[in-house]
Each structure stands twice: as structure tokens, then as C-alpha cells.
Amino acid sequence: MSDPSDVLVKQSAWAAAALNTHHVWGKHGEAASLLWSQKTIGTGSMFSGIGCAERALASINAARKPLCEGKILSAEPLWTVECDGKARAAQNDIIPETTCKFLDIRHFIARASLDEMDSVKVSAAGKRFKKWTAIAKGAGVCKDAFCSQHMKQCPIRRPFLDLSGSMCTAWSTMGSGGKEEDANSILLLIWMRYHFANGTAILVHENVSSFSTCIVADEACAAGYKHVQIKTNPSDVGVLLGRQRKQLGSSRETCRTAVSK
Numbered sequence: 383m384s385d386p387s388d389v390l391v392k393q394s395a396w397a398a399a400a401l402n403t404h405h406v407w408g409k410h411g412e413a414a415s416l417l418w419s420q421k422t423i424g425t426g427s428m429f430s431g432i433g434c435a436e437r438a439l440a441s442i443n444a445a446r447k448p449l450c451e452g453k454i455l456s457a458e459p460l461w462t463v464e465c466d467g468k469a470r471a472a473q474n475d476i477i478p479e480t481t482c483k484f485l486d487i488r489h490f491i492a493r494a495s496l497d498e499m500d501s502v503k504v505s506a507a508g509k510r511f512k513k514w515t516a517i518a519k520g521a522g523v524c525k526d527a528f529c530s531q532h533m534k535q536c537p538i539r540r541p542f543l544d545l546s547g548s549m550c551t552a553w554s555t556m557g558s559g560g561k562e563e564d565a566n567s568i569l570l571l572i573w574m575r576y577h578f579a580n581g582t583a584i585l586v587h588e589n590v591s592s593f594s595t596c597i598v599a600d601e602a603c604a605a606g607y608k609h610v611q612i613k614t615n616p617s618d619v620g621v622l623l624g625r626q627r628k629q630l631g632s633s634r635e636t637c638r639t640a641v642s643k
């Protein structure tokens with residue numbers, strides 16, 4: 383039987399490595415203290431991965447409960463966003479209590495910028511991703527979007543923590559192989575722009591283990607975040623998947639400094 387504290391460390395790696403702490407700060411306890419320094423954590427989830435980070439968050443909270451003198455982390459899912467019906471059903475299963483369910487991450491940035499990105503043609507040189515990135519960097523961020531839960535425009539409440547995953551088909555061995563030039567990379571850029579522009583404190587981004595892009599790391603550093611990338615095992619958080627996943631984690635430098643004091 384494994385030592386419970388070892389399990390906790392492994393699980394923390396999901397929510398917390400990306401929270402930059404397990405690997406960068408060295409101790410999972412510091413990761414947790416960043417989370418537990420908040421009374422209530424507002425979470426958002428965009429086109430979520432396979433739910434490992436969400437499970438890890440719930441799990442670390444449950445494991446911590448008896449150890450922290452009744453101080454319980456309260457996570458409040460503020461919204462999810464997913465345009466695919468099947469994926470949305472899976473996401474609803476992982477995060478059932480979410481108050482707002484937005485239908486399309488593309489509606490999180492200004493329409494004019496989205497139209498501009500959509501108008502970029504595939505060139506022989508394959509430089510579409512660079513052009514999209516330049517447009518995304520200057521895009522305005524929306525304050526509301528259509529919510530399928532309430533059947534109207536709802537405000538996009540700013541989360542403290544974002545648990546998301548981007549489309550894996552362009553990166554997985556069985557997929558298209560398009561990588562950054564894949565049409566779905568627009569979604570990754572919108573996710574990035576939205577959170578860095580709003581200053582979301584902690585970002586956890588999940589994808590297949592072969593996922594590789596420099597743009598998130600570059601922009602995170604430019605925006606004053608600490609950034610780590612690690613490979614994790616879904617089985618550590620009870621998800622029955624034999625393959626490793628990759629976690630990209632960014633946390634605002636100001637948060638990190640406040641916690642390490």
C-alpha cells in the first residue's frame with residue numbers, strides 16, 4: 383500500500399505542478415498553500431481535457447481536510463465552455479455543478495479579431511500560426527457570452543484558477559499531425575489571450591504527452607507568470623488511461639511571491 387502522503391504528492395502534481403509549485407518550488411505544500419490562501423476558488427474550464435486536473439483538485443482537497451483543522455478549500459466552478467455536444471456531456475459529468483455553460487471559446491475575444499484570424503489563409507510556407515498569434519495578442523477580451531444553461535448572454539466571471547485542455551488531434555500519434563498549423567490552434571491562442579489579459583492567477587493546461595508549443599511559455603513569461611511543463615500519469619488521480627499526459631502550468635508571479643513569504 384502506498385503512503386498516503388506520497389499519493390497526495392503525486393496527485394498534487396496534476397493540479398499543482400502546473401500551479402508551478404511541486405516542481406519549481408520543490409514542495410507540494412507550497413502549491414497547496416497557494417490554493418488554500420483563497421477562501422473560495424472560482425474555477426473556469428475551457429474545452430477541458432480528460433478531467434485529471436479537476437479530479438486532482440478535488441482529491442487534494444479531500445486528503446487535506448483532516449490535516450488542516452477544518453480549513454476547507456471551497457472551489458466554485460464558475461463556468462465551462464465547450465462547443466462539442468459529446469465533450470460537453472463528459473465535461474458536465476466531471477463538473478456537474480457549474481453555473482454557466484458557454485458554448486464557444488471563440489466568443490471570448492472580440493469578433494473583429496476572430497474574423498481576422500479566420501481570414502488568414504493556409505500558405506505553402508505554413509506560417510498561419512504566427513499570423514494568428516500576432517492577431518490574438520492584440521485581441522480585445524469579451525465580458526459576456528451566450529450561456530446554454532440560462533439561454534441568454536451571461537457575464538464571464540473571472541476565475542482564480544483555470545483547468546483546461548486543448549484539442550489533442552493535431553498532436554496525438556493517431557491524429558492529423560498538423561500541430562501548431564492545425565485549425566484548432568486558434569482555440570489555444572484564444573484561451574491564452576483571454577487568461578493572460580484578465581490576469582487569471584493559475585492556469586493548468588492539459589494535452590497529450592507529445593504536445594509541444596513555445597507560445598504559451600513565452601507569453602506566460604512576458605505577462606509575469608512562472609511557467610512549467612511536466613508529464614503526468616492519469617492513474618495517479620484514478621483516471622483509467624495508460625498513456626502519459628502533459629501539463630502546462632502558469633501562475634502569476636505576484637501570487638507566488640505572496641505565498642513564499
Ligand SMILES: [Zn+2]
Nearest residue numbers: 482529532536
Ligand atoms: Zn449563465
